[in-house]
Amino acid sequence: MSVEESPGFSRGRGFNSEILSLAKYLASSRPEFSLPEMNQYLSRKYDEKELYTILKPHFFDLDLFCGAGYTCTKLIKSPLPADEAVVRELEAQFKNPGLPLHIEKLIETYIEKSCGKNWHKGETAALIHENIVKQKEEYWTGKGGTKYPKIRIISYLLYHFPVYFCQYQYLLLGLFRAGLLMNKMSIIDVGSGPGTITLGTLDFFRKLKDIYSRNKMDVKMNIRMGSIEHESQNIECYKELTSNFHTGDISNITIDEPVHSFLETASVPKNADLIIFSNVLAELKAPPHERAVVVERIASLSKNPTLLIIEPADLDNSKALRITQHALINKGFNVYSPCSFIWGKVCSGVNCWSFQESGNIKAPGFMEKIADTTESYRYLNTDMKFSYVIMRKDGLAKHAYRVKGKFMALSNLKKHIKKHINVNASVMSGNLGDEKTFVFKICDGTTSIPCYAVMPAYHLTENNRVLIDAMYGDIVGIYGTLVRENKEQSSINLLITRNTIVNLAG
Numbered sequence: 349m350s351v352e353e354s355p356g357f358s359r360g361r362g363f364n365s366e367i368l369s370l371a372k373y374l375a376s377s378r379p380e381f382s383l384p385e386m387n388q389y390l391s392r393k394y395d396e397k398e399l400y401t402i403l404k405p406h407f408f409d410l411d412l413f414c415g416a417g418y419t420c421t422k423l424i425k426s427p428l429p430a431d432e433a434v435v436r437e438l439e440a441q442f443k444n445p446g447l448p449l450h451i452e453k454l455i456e457t458y459i460e461k462s463c464g465k466n467w468h469k470g471e472t473a474a475l476i477h478e479n480i481v482k483q484k485e486e487y488w489t490g491k492g493g494t495k496y497p498k499i500r501i502i503s504y505l506l507y508h509f510p511v512y513f514c515q516y517q518y519l520l521l522g523l524f525r526a527g528l529l530m531n532k533m534s535i536i537d538v539g540s541g542p543g544t545i546t547l548g549t550l551d552f553f554r555k556l557k558d559i560y561s562r563n564k565m566d567v568k569m570n571i572r573m574g575s576i577e578h579e580s581q582n583i584e585c586y587k588e589l590t591s592n593f594h595t596g597d598i599s600n601i602t603i604d605e606p607v608h609s610f611l612e613t614a615s616v617p618k619n620a621d622l623i624i625f626s627n628v629l630a631e632l633k634a635p636p637h638e639r640a641v642v643v644e645r646i647a648s649l650s651k652n653p654t655l656l657i658i659e660p661a662d663l664d665n666s667k668a669l670r671i672t673q674h675a676l677i678n679k680g681f682n683v684y685s686p687c688s689f690i691w692g693k694v695c696s697g698v699n700c701w702s703f704q705e706s707g708n709i710k711a712p713g714f715m716e717k718i719a720d721t722t723e724s725y726r727y728l729n730t731d732m733k734f735s736y737v738i739m740r741k742d743g744l745a746k747h748a749y750r751v752k753g754k755f756m757a758l759s760n761l762k763k764h765i766k767k768h769i770n771v772n773a774s775v776m777s778g779n780l781g782d783e784k785t786f787v788f789k790i791c792d793g794t795t796s797i798p799c800y801a802v803m804p805a806y807h808l809t810e811n812n813r814v815l816i817d818a819m820y821g822d823i824v825g826i827y828g829t830l831v832r833e834n835k836e837q838s839s840i841n842l843l844i845t846r847n848t849i850v851n852l853a854g
């Protein structure tokens with residue numbers, strides 16, 4: 349019996365494995381080869397397109413970039429170049445955040461397909477309105493869901509998706525600036541829902557690729573996107589949206605079949621470079637410190653992954669994130685940002701309500717359509733406010749600064765009420781006050797008593813303006829500030845007057 353006649357032999361599989369083993373050989377022995385060239389060594393001839401299609405799922409594992417002209421180049425893993433011109437152009441594209449038009453179209457087409465062209469009118473709109481309100485209360489009974497079974501996803505896409513998409517891209521831009529995005533990356537979208545993070549990643553890399561080519565930079569990349577999700581309907585939506593995303597010139601992005609599973613028991617991804625938990629940990633039944641077990645398990649087969657955890661900014665979820673973060677520190681992870689442990693000791697994560705505010709996004713057309721009612725405020729969601737942490741295992745931190753000089757740790761402030769002192773601390777909020785009094789949460793990792801820098805607007809000078817201009821997580825030195833106790837709030841305020849000097853420390 350010939351090999352081809354043997355039981356279980358599949359001609360396609362047989363030929364494919366011949367192609368794959370040749371590609372493996374060529375990838376390991378040459379810096380570059382062309383797909384048509386492979387025909388010299390194969391038992392039958394293939395069209396280059398055919399070879400490309402067969403090998404595409406393997407390019408990532410083979411460390412190959414195969415681009416125009418079907419030339420395959422060996423990829424050496426390195427940070428994506430973040431030259432000033434590239435960063436400037438990317439920043440300009442994200443300056444006025446909002447959904448890119450092609451994503452807006454993708455979402456609206458999906459909504460129309462599910463609920464009809466008139467989804468924003470009459471009975472359907474009423475059902476969606478009802479569901480958005482219910483979803484905001486994190487409660488959905490399923491009422492009305494029979495006629496439009498996808499109504500829950502539709503509401504999510506209309507109300508939550510745009511802001512979550514934009515805030516993720518904002519954080520991704522930070523990772524890019526920091527050199528934490530590589531030309532070869534395996535990215536896992538955990539609790540992927542309809543695909544917010546995956547679509548945000550695809551769009552980000554498409555923008556980046558366009559900028560590189562406009563700047564005549566030949567940057568080859570190969571990105572693999574994986575996802576884990578337990579709800580079938582979300583997976584269906586994920587597959588439809590991501591397969592309709594036109595990758596254009598970024599064909600070297602592979603989207604894996606979603607892993608349909610609870611993340612507590614899902615098969616653990618291997619060698620991931622970036623693992624994102626966006627708005628998913630709060631949905632786990634486990635208490636905050638035990639969520640770290642789930643996160644650690646998902647990251648356990650990756651050498652030095654970047655973990656990005658994003659949670660809502662509300663008091664409970666935000667505080668819960670810091671508890672999970674602390675438990676992850678105990679498991680060997682370190683915080684890259686936003687927290688800096690400038691006294692060389694990590695905080696307990698207790699009683700910490702800190703979130704980033706990155707401004708408003710432009711409401712996409714579909715959100716405006718569903719909000720076209722007398723109570724439009726209920727259906728408009730444009731405020732980017734979120735709590736996040738980026739963690740690593742290699743000790744890398746955004747700010748490596750340690751306190752130098754004569755500064756008081758915030759844990760000692762209680763002993764110095766009504767005295768003028770100097771402190772070093774990270775600015776851990778936007779303005780929590782108003783235009784008359786600026787209030788910023790500050791933290792140096794030494795205390796769980798909330799501390800705030802409070803500046804009446806009329807005390808703003810060139811010498812203390814840094815406090816107002818500081819970015820979330822920036823470390824400042826504050827010189828000559830008066831310590832005040834706020835007994836009602838069980839907090840400490842540092843009064844910033846025109847005589848207080850504030851400068852950037854980190």
Ligand SMILES: C[S@@+](CC[C@H](N)C(=O)[O-])C[C@H]1O[C@@H](n2cnc3c(N)ncnc32)[C@H](O)[C@@H]1O
Pocket residue numbers: 509512538539540541542543544545576577578579582609610611612625626627628631632
């Ligand atoms: C609020 S959505 C977030 C979706 C997406 N990551 C985003 O940021 O828009 C939470 C998602 O996590 C999924 N999820 C919740 N608990 C999960 C679990 N234990 N295992 C897997 N997926 C889970 C839900 O089904 C849902 O799709």
